[in-house]
Amino acid sequence: MPLSFSDIVEEARLSARALWDYGDHFFNPTVRLGVTGLSRAGKTVFITALIHGLIRGGRFPVFEPFATGRIARARLEPQPDDAVPRFDYENHVRALIEDLRWPNSTVDISELRLVIDYQRHDGAERTLTLDIVDYPGEWLLDLPLLTKSYEQWSAESLALSREGPRVPLAAPWHAQLKTLKPEAREDEQATLASARLFTEYLRACRDERFAMSLLPPGRFLMPGSLAGSPALTFAPLELAAQGPPPDGSLWAMMVRRYEAYKDVVVRPFFRDHFSRLDRQIVLVDALAAFNAGPEALRDLEAALAGVLDCFRMGRSTLLSNLFRPRIDRILFAATKADHLHQSSHDRLEAILRRTVFKAAARAQYAGAMIDVVALSAVRATREAQVQRGRDKLPSIIGTPAADGSNGGETFDGNTEVATFPGDLPADPEKLFKNNNAFRGLSSAPAEKTDFRFLRFRPPRLDRKEAGGPLLPHIRLDRALQFLIGDKLQ
Known part of the structure; x- marks a missing residue:
């Protein structure tokens, strides 16, 4: 499709903005990380847990610069964009730790600046500025409209x-x-x-x-x-x-x-925010699609393909940084991994990898790095073996929410429940074809077999811990290593 005059003007504006950003980042190395996901994927929780872990010194053994002690400290600073709402980190942490409730969902764009002081491998002291941009995934699906x-x-x-x-x-x-x-x-x-x-x-x-x-x-x-x-x-x-x-x-x-x-x-949105991103994580509530059936999973596949088509992907070069910034790393994360036993996490990743396979192939051809991970930014459950008859079932234990979000089941919000998540199929194709491939969770010791996965309340933490409690997670450190680990070498 030939470019119209308005398209040419828009491209010129984007190039001018990129040149300005590059000049600023030359003296102050900065990564703009986009965090998005479709409804109820856990964007707010992910950002809150990421910031809390870096500031408080979380348990991140896979995040190399953190695990080796090369990160001296991380601190919040005022965000640079005065016209964009600030991500309400403090209230979100309070909701998780003190109120034992999940923070409100993302309904608009917001930003937060995190400054990381670290030591390079050669011993030099450096600073990296991480600008986190939180925006609803539904906005991303609007970008193809620009060409229609x-x-x-x-x-x-x-x-x-x-x-x-x-x-x-x-x-x-x-x-x-x-x-x-x-x-x-x-x-x-x-x-x-x-x-x-x-x-x-x-x-x-x-x-x-x-x-x-x-x-x-x-x-x-x-x-x-x-x-x-x-x-x-x-x-x-x-x-x-x-x-x-x-x-x-x-x-x-x-x-x-x-x-x-x-x-x-x-x-x-494209001009002022999206076109300026360097790295991107897309959070996916795959369990909701599993429960709804193959049609929902195929719909998710089409949506994620549309998401990847929106990105200006490719290897970041001096010329691209000056005039046409590109996203060179994209991470797709299947959230709520704590709703499944760890024995199913590899299968959850395989299913998400299958879901984004076609779109990811195009991204990798363009020179961008793509990865997939099953994670839980805040782990709400723990694992156990539950005896049922002669069988010991790999189960999870947590406190279901009492907010009416558990398929009509009533819980008091204080009592723990053991659930058997069931096994995800080893072959991802079964979920795309078979309505019964994933039958949902069943509550133990009840005998229901059509129980959908529970929505758990945030975990009750030991608030007497020195410096305040740390938020437990699953593979949040792996996500950090992929997204910014190379920038802290």
Whole structure:
């Protein structure tokens, strides 16, 4: 697709910003780490645990500069972007340790600056600035819209809504859609109704029963201050005609608002934040997709492929740093590994690797490094062997949350429960084909076999520990080693 004049202007602006950033980073080495993930993947918990562990001196044996004592200290400093909200680290730590509740989810972009004083292998004292950028994964799925016309997006959205479990969820919206004539005069009330029903359909798809991931436009589910604005008031239309829409028509109105959405929401995010990232971690709640079935897993696969297509990937060079920054390392992390016994962690990684395989191959061809890890930024369970009949089952023990998020089961929020997670299949393809490959968790000693995985409360820690308690984790240090270990040599 040839570049338009506006595209050329945008590229020039991006290059100018890159040149400015490079000049600043030349004197103050900086890594901009993007942290994203689709809904309920654990972005806030990941960032909080990462910062807490570095500041407090966490247990990170795989993070080489930390384990060998080359990191002298890590400290927070004021973030550089005055127009971006600060990541509320202090309140999130308090929620985890004192309130024993998970922090609120990411609904907007935020940043935090962490400065790391370390010693290089040659003994020289150095400082690395880590700017952590937290943003909803749903925003990432909007970036492909920049290269699509309204007509393309509309046709794709309608086709997707007519597949698998989406069909009944889209029924109310489709019923209203049949009453609309694209060539008819623009109608504000009809547009409002269509946008509302379309948004309700997207919200229903995101419900944990279906766990769909491919749900652009992302701001429809997280409107923030733009709620009710014309830029968020449009929806797909059934278009039979080709060519430009008639002036003053409903079709023309939808096109205008779709383009406004790109101008007001998508382009500023890409220009001011996304295009400036150096490293990226994408958190994935794979267990939710497992429980919802093969359709949800295939939908997740398509969403992650779309995510990788958005990145400007490749080996970082002087020329690229000056004019066209690239992301040279991307980590995909299957979160909530503590909901499974460690014997299944390798299989969880294999399933996620299979899910991102096609997209990852393209990234590696471009020169970027890709890795996959199963982790838990804050471990809420411990492992045990539970006797059931003659069998000893590899189980996990934790305190289920009492917030109504456990599939209708009632818990008091204080009593520990042992659960047998079951075994993930050795062959990842079984999850993409078989609805019964993963039957969910069962509560011990109850005999239920269709029990979905529990949502556990944060662990109760020893607050008398010198300097305050450390947050337990699974492989958070491995993630750190991949993401920034090379920058601390």
